[in-house]
Amino acid sequence: MGHTHYTIALDAMGGDHAPESWFQGASYALQKVPNLRFIMVGDEELFAPLFKKYRKVAEHSTTLHTKDAIADDEKPSTALRQGKHSSMQLAINQVKGELADAVVSGGNTGALMAMAKLSLRMLPGIKRPAAAGPFPTQKGDCIMLDLGANLSASAEELLQFAIMGDVYAKAALGKQAPRIALLNVGEEDTKGHSEIREAAELIRTTRPDLNFIGFVEGHHVTEGRADVIVADGFTGNIFLKSAEGTAKMMRNHIKAAFSQDWITKLSYLLTYKTMRNLRKRLDPRRYNGAIFLGLNGVAIKSHGSADAYAVSQAIRKAAGLLQHATNQHIIDELNACATQSEALDSSHVA
Amino acid sequence: MGHTHYTIALDAMGGDHAPESWFQGASYALQKVPNLRFIMVGDEELFAPLFKKYRKVAEHSTTLHTKDAIADDEKPSTALRQGKHSSMQLAINQVKGELADAVVSGGNTGALMAMAKLSLRMLPGIKRPAAAGPFPTQKGDCIMLDLGANLSASAEELLQFAIMGDVYAKAALGKQAPRIALLNVGEEDTKGHSEIREAAELIRTTRPDLNFIGFVEGHHVTEGRADVIVADGFTGNIFLKSAEGTAKMMRNHIKAAFSQDWITKLSYLLTYKTMRNLRKRLDPRRYNGAIFLGLNGVAIKSHGSADAYAVSQAIRKAAGLLQHATNQHIIDELNACATQSEALDSSHVA
Numbered sequence: 001m002g003h004t005h006y007t008i009a010l011d012a013m014g015g016d017h018a019p020e021s022w023f024q025g026a027s028y029a030l031q032k033v034p035n036l037r038f039i040m041v042g043d044e045e046l047f048a049p050l051f052k053k054y055r056k057v058a059e060h061s062t063t064l065h066t067k068d069a070i071a072d073d074e075k076p077s078t079a080l081r082q083g084k085h086s087s088m089q090l091a092i093n094q095v096k097g098e099l100a101d102a103v104v105s106g107g108n109t110g111a112l113m114a115m116a117k118l119s120l121r122m123l124p125g126i127k128r129p130a131a132a133g134p135f136p137t138q139k140g141d142c143i144m145l146d147l148g149a150n151l152s153a154s155a156e157e158l159l160q161f162a163i164m165g166d167v168y169a170k171a172a173l174g175k176q177a178p179r180i181a182l183l184n185v186g187e188e189d190t191k192g193h194s195e196i197r198e199a200a201e202l203i204r205t206t207r208p209d210l211n212f213i214g215f216v217e218g219h220h221v222t223e224g225r226a227d228v229i230v231a232d233g234f235t236g237n238i239f240l241k242s243a244e245g246t247a248k249m250m251r252n253h254i255k256a257a258f259s260q261d262w263i264t265k266l267s268y269l270l271t272y273k274t275m276r277n278l279r280k281r282l283d284p285r286r287y288n289g290a291i292f293l294g295l296n297g298v299a300i301k302s303h304g305s306a307d308a309y310a311v312s313q314a315i316r317k318a319a320g321l322l323q324h325a326t327n328q329h330i331i332d333e334l335n336a337c338a339t340q341s342e343a344l345d346s347s348h349v350a
Numbered sequence: 351m352g353h354t355h356y357t358i359a360l361d362a363m364g365g366d367h368a369p370e371s372w373f374q375g376a377s378y379a380l381q382k383v384p385n386l387r388f389i390m391v392g393d394e395e396l397f398a399p400l401f402k403k404y405r406k407v408a409e410h411s412t413t414l415h416t417k418d419a420i421a422d423d424e425k426p427s428t429a430l431r432q433g434k435h436s437s438m439q440l441a442i443n444q445v446k447g448e449l450a451d452a453v454v455s456g457g458n459t460g461a462l463m464a465m466a467k468l469s470l471r472m473l474p475g476i477k478r479p480a481a482a483g484p485f486p487t488q489k490g491d492c493i494m495l496d497l498g499a500n501l502s503a504s505a506e507e508l509l510q511f512a513i514m515g516d517v518y519a520k521a522a523l524g525k526q527a528p529r530i531a532l533l534n535v536g537e538e539d540t541k542g543h544s545e546i547r548e549a550a551e552l553i554r555t556t557r558p559d560l561n562f563i564g565f566v567e568g569h570h571v572t573e574g575r576a577d578v579i580v581a582d583g584f585t586g587n588i589f590l591k592s593a594e595g596t597a598k599m600m601r602n603h604i605k606a607a608f609s610q611d612w613i614t615k616l617s618y619l620l621t622y623k624t625m626r627n628l629r630k631r632l633d634p635r636r637y638n639g640a641i642f643l644g645l646n647g648v649a650i651k652s653h654g655s656a657d658a659y660a661v662s663q664a665i666r667k668a669a670g671l672l673q674h675a676t677n678q679h680i681i682d683e684l685n686a687c688a689t690q691s692e693a694l695d696s697s698h699v700a
Binding site: 148239240242243268270 | 486569
């Protein structure tokens with residue numbers, strides 16, 4: 001550990017293209033972030049040929065053998081009970097035991113969340129973790145949370161999501177005072193259910209230092225009106241998958257439009273470079289890796305269908321969180337917040 | 351009234367481009383559906399030059415004069431109290447008094463909903479209206495409801511939305527047995543909050559005749575996995591605006607990509623026809639007009655920013671509902687449903 005390199009435990013058995021996607025993904029990540037070490041968790045028999053194929057990864061890795069893996073349709077409670085020797089649990093244990101700085105998994109989201117919560121515990125003062133990730137807008141990326149770690153969120157939990165999102169956006173987007181907004185069905189103060197209206201009030205009164213801009217609607221998100229979009233996990237997940245589905249539908253339509261006849265095929269060749277850049281910019285693989293903010297440790301969920309490039313992006317997200325010491329900043333922010341409200345409380349008493 | 355033509359009351363003061371969008375929209379609608387009559391509700395001074403400009407509309411219209419209009423930021427409760435002489439309320443009154451067969455408005459959604467509910471009342475047995483509308487998928491349109499008429503929905507209300515959606519999809523999409531799904535954050539039975547899980551159970555047990563396929567996620571909607579997507583109004587609205595925002599972002603990116611240099615500009619010309627067809631197919635204006643299903647009358651909300659073409663689509667939706675006698679079919683379905691459960695109840699007693 002320490003300053004010279006970061007060690008990341010990879011649950012190399014999780015995901016549709018596992019385990020090779022993890023080896024190739026690790027090799028891509030090393031090209032961008034050379035100071036990484038990996039603990040490859042999973043079946044060493046399956047790993048052996050992959051270590052031969054990805055020599056650079058082999059030089060940077062150790063292996064933790066297990067043949068157990070969590071099934072994709074396993075209930076979190078069952079996974080917790082019966083998955084003690086699973087690759088997922090062992091990978092998380094590496095962070096708990098301070099043998100690794102972060103864990104990345106492409107397995108069952110609910111199980112990962114439950115295991116990480118139980119093993120790593122929460123940061124002091126945080127009630128629930130939130131899944132956070134970047135989302136493309138017309139003016140660069142924003143950060144969105146919760147993308148689905150919880151089904152609902154109280155006003156106080158939404159406030160905590162806003163604080164964590166603020167810290168993460170400063171690190172990930174490099175913004176000084178990220179514009180924070182609550183995702184709602186209208187902009188007016190009267191819109192939305194009680195939790196979200198109370199959350200707006202709570203953020204305004206308890207954290208006037210945050211750059212809170214109020215409610216935004218879905219199309220304001222893509223317009224780039226805010227840098228941090230706060231929602232409960234059900235709403236955030238619905239938003240995300242609607243956007244992903246729509247983007248995919250449009251990509252397919254465009255592909256079909258270009259392959260109609262020889263003229264459109266020709267014009268595809270003419271615009272190839274531009275279209276490739278556009279595809280790159282909106283590539284969902286680039287956004288792979290949901291971060292469980294609020295855990296006392298760095299845990300990242302890679303998409304189940306992630307290929308090697310997508311996996312490398314999730315690994316790089318873990319490295320970024322470590323480089324920016326995001327969790328320490330969240331702790332500091334919450335402490336500052338607690339001290340502030342204590343000061344307020346005692347001034348009331350006086 | 352009757353079989354020869356349909357009369358539609360237009361709240362011609364609501365929307366960003368009112369009142370002209372309503373006159374031009376009515377003239378477009380007449381080109382497609384000649385057997386329409388209009389009651390233009392609003393300021394006759396503003397209407398006078400428009401009747402001169404749109405002669406065909408003048409031949410098919412009467413005027414109901416008022417200078418009052420509901421402001422876009424008016425609270426529904428205030429609108430109800432103070433808006434008795436507003437163009438919106440008067441337009442709704444035409445349906446209530448059976449002077450018109452349907453009402454279309456582009457004004458304040460909350461106010462329209464509250465007024466329509468109070469004036470027209472609900473269909474027998476229906477608890478709450480739902481805003482329904484078509485949504486594009488890779489395999490043709492689906493029907494989605496609730497798009498935002500209510501913030502939440504109980505399991506029983508979601509069941510009613512499913513029944514109403516089924517009837518509407520049969521008429522609007524011409525499908526024999528529309529595939530009905532609940533929008534959720536996962537496909538598995540264990541996913542989602544209690545209302546949605548109970549709703550799935552309720553639909554399965556009480557309406558085995560419906561073609562209910564269970565839960566779908568956002569990207570399944572755009573893949574075209576279901577014909578009727580059921581959600582509470584908060585979720586449906588978040589989904590819709592996320593999709594609209596994403597589609598707009600991609601359209602802007604593509605436009606920018608084509609206008610980069612003379613080569614891409616040339617290829618735009620080469621693909622012009624194909625791109626125009628694509629644009630047409632995904633044109634949000636084509637989908638304008640949310641239908642308040644469950645009301646004892648036909649009431650349609652046109653988007654506030656709707657132009658004349660979009661307005662004409664909302665008017666044509668009203669005509670379609672009337673032609674298919676959708677409300678009568680919903681009543682029949684609910685009656686069949688009630689008779690079924692009464693029969694079940696009495697068999698239990700016996």
